[in-house]
Amino acid sequence: MASPSAIGTLLMTALIHVLAGDRLVLGESPIWDNLHQCFYAVDIERRRIHRWRWGSEDHAFWDLPQRVACISLTDRGTLLAAMETEIVEVELDSEKVTLSTIAQLTHPAPSMRFNDGRCDRSGRFWVGTMCTDGSVTTAWGGLYCLDERGLTGPWVKELRTPNGLAVSPDGKTLYLSDSHPSSQQIWRMALDEPTGALGPRVDYFNMRNMAGRPDGAAMDSDGNYWICGNDGSVVYALDDQGRLIHSIQVPQRKPSMCCFGGPDMTSLIVASIDARPLGWMDPWGGAVVHLPSPARGEPEPRFSRWPRLSKTLP
8 A cells, every 4th residue: 555645646746627616715515416427515605505517617506595514415306404503405406596494403602503514324414513703612512413303412512613524334433523723633433323323432533733624524435534634735544443544635725525526436526715815825725626536435325314393403
């Protein structure tokens, strides 16, 4: 196996494809739709969902009424979107966007919204919440679950910036990170697929001594965990024991989340946050790119555990 530095050098000299369309302000949640050979991503601050069709310049976007933090595919051919206080089903067509509220959440503190989200292999949707006010010192964030019971949780508490959600190929392990500078920890938890019950958090990897903070993640078909190093222009791959196996340099200063895509699932798609408003040199800031990957992904799980009744959590 090639060394992490060798892999990084190899991919930085390979052709990097920049997707058409405007740069994103706060790009997140790239997700590949294997049935339609396209992928989506969100721009949280612009309140937009973007779609790119593979192998063409076809790019479209839709505006939403709230900041949209993350999205998931569904078994109805629609999208599930977690916004500021709501989780909604999203129907997109060329003329309009139609939203149907699935669940609502009353956050425990002001200036909060949903953040990273991911479906598990059985079709549940796991999503974290965060406080956008950086001066708040209390860890108000939590991890919630959407399924037939409605929105339940928080199943994990005392998070600041929950990110890095991913599920192992066998569906038995859920990964979670906290990208806040005071934490930068990645955990894993046993996941009971029939009930959705989570085991205790187990330390998996800490990125305090690495370039970048742990942001959005993806899982390859071999069970390796890929995590964006926000602020570090890098994507790391860790094996199931938490050992670093790949380190891939990317052109964006703040890569935010990655996914696998393309017809053979061997392209790494990386969304990013534009660091130029912070005064940083970041010529690729906000770009969505795809580049060759040494690993292969699997089709993204689709949300299918629709609530029997809508529910608002107090």
